[in-house]
Amino acid sequence: MTGIVTSPAKLSSHLDEGLVAVERAMLEVTDSQVEVLRDASRHILSAGGKRIRPRLLLLTYLALGGGDVTYVAKPAAAIELMHTASVVHDDINDHGILRRGRPSVNAIWGRTFALLTGDFLFTAVYELMAPYQHLNIDLARAATALVEGETLQASAVKNNTFTREVYMDIIALKTASLFRAAAVIGAKLAKADQGKINALAEFGYNVGLAFQIIDDILDIVADEESLGKTSGIDVRQGRGVAVALAPNGNGNAQVIDPVEAIKRKMMEGDTIDKARAQATLLVNSAIAKLRELPESSAKSALEELALMVIERET
């Protein structure tokens, strides 16, 4: 504990150090003796990604007075790997062929090895977290929620029960829970008091909701190349924000071709704008939770991270 970082330059150097350690931890724990697991893990990890979850964890930790970013790197790496595992499995179920601007693991190694690579990334999470004993329950519950959210989504598409309410349940489970866990774990590692842990939990949760809403909007509007993953998948499969936020509140029920129907609604309606407005509200609400924190560069960076979520274009 070195006290709260107040200089922007020092924060930037701490954060960079932490993020480098996160990358190293992810590569080390996935350095399997089994070639295909090592290669496929490196493929997906080296493709980049925003690393927003480890950033959130590191910045929370720094904003609450934590000083040893290398100690925190492993839990931050675990959270990113959990997300990565779900992405690899998601690309199997969605037949996604592009991910982070590269062919997906599924596209290169096929379904069997993609399934096993996802499983492997998951066991890597478990290995990384083993020494961080009191934090396991936070990440374990978020992991369960993530899988439940993915399943609820697949069920809603299959059973044609995709409403705005179901959509919010899905993104709370599949995205916001892991963002919350990142913030909570960062706060706990900094030995924050319960009030601050709770405030950061809400910050993470609301930022996570906003992040997913924007992600779903980008999935609809972004050009395939600039987004770097197979876009429109969520729409073609009858899920995502446009369906859920369509004027009748249950876009799917009367839809035969979801893609066409959603495009039409986008032309005539203000669905996307409404979703953006909701994401902005969520981010404002998240930022309000930070008032309990003392001023610092890390606190400012948390605010910027939240704003970046709604301002990003890819």
Add this chain to the structure above:
Amino acid sequence: MTGIVTSPAKLSSHLDEGLVAVERAMLEVTDSQVEVLRDASRHILSAGGKRIRPRLLLLTYLALGGGDVTYVAKPAAAIELMHTASVVHDDINDHGILRRGRPSVNAIWGRTFALLTGDFLFTAVYELMAPYQHLNIDLARAATALVEGETLQASAVKNNTFTREVYMDIIALKTASLFRAAAVIGAKLAKADQGKINALAEFGYNVGLAFQIIDDILDIVADEESLGKTSGIDVRQGRGVAVALAPNGNGNAQVIDPVEAIKRKMMEGDTIDKARAQATLLVNSAIAKLRELPESSAKSALEELALMVIERET
């Protein structure tokens, strides 16, 4: 800690109590709000299975003087769920349609939900283990080994590199590691000294190797109905003991139709007998490790468990 159970009747009642608690723990942790996860988990769990891994953990615990079987039930349930998760994912990759005498999760709910159910069972493992802090690394490493073993197997089939040596590597990783973890965790929960933990680790490991060899033999010879899973899958896919133990030591290299080639070798050779002999040696070696333990009903039951592994016919 109530001291070592010496009466067979008392042991049987303790073991039964433990196994009931294991079933309850598995049902409780998989009682998801998401219907398909709950239903698919119950489907595979209520189909039974031998529960050999939780038995091994419970008996080890009792043989080393542990007395609170309900405290031990959650780690035992976690180990069984880990195995179950791998089974559900295995049935996706193998197109297995029968499992434990019932349609597989894959056959009923389809690939997407089978993949998610396996993931969910995995997160349930993580949740169950969270309170058992010092044991997480043992189970995490076994989980990684399990996935590595499954992957090595799939790679060996794909790349035609299935030799006896590779076969032994595979079963060590995919089966023996989890058996070892069960015994180690049972011993640690009983607060055994390091010498006894090591002895039980070797016991579990060797029993696990023997278990998998016999499982692969049964996969070849057993009637589909009596085995309760799609049999011959391992053979048709060019893996399993008969390929690895074939006279030339690398049955796959010159094989065009693995099933036919293996059948022929079985007719003319003594491959199966050799594999059985190896399993018997492993079990004898396992039982020898138990000499460090004081005599007790639980110790006898561990010996019986090891012998059952090579004597079972389904």
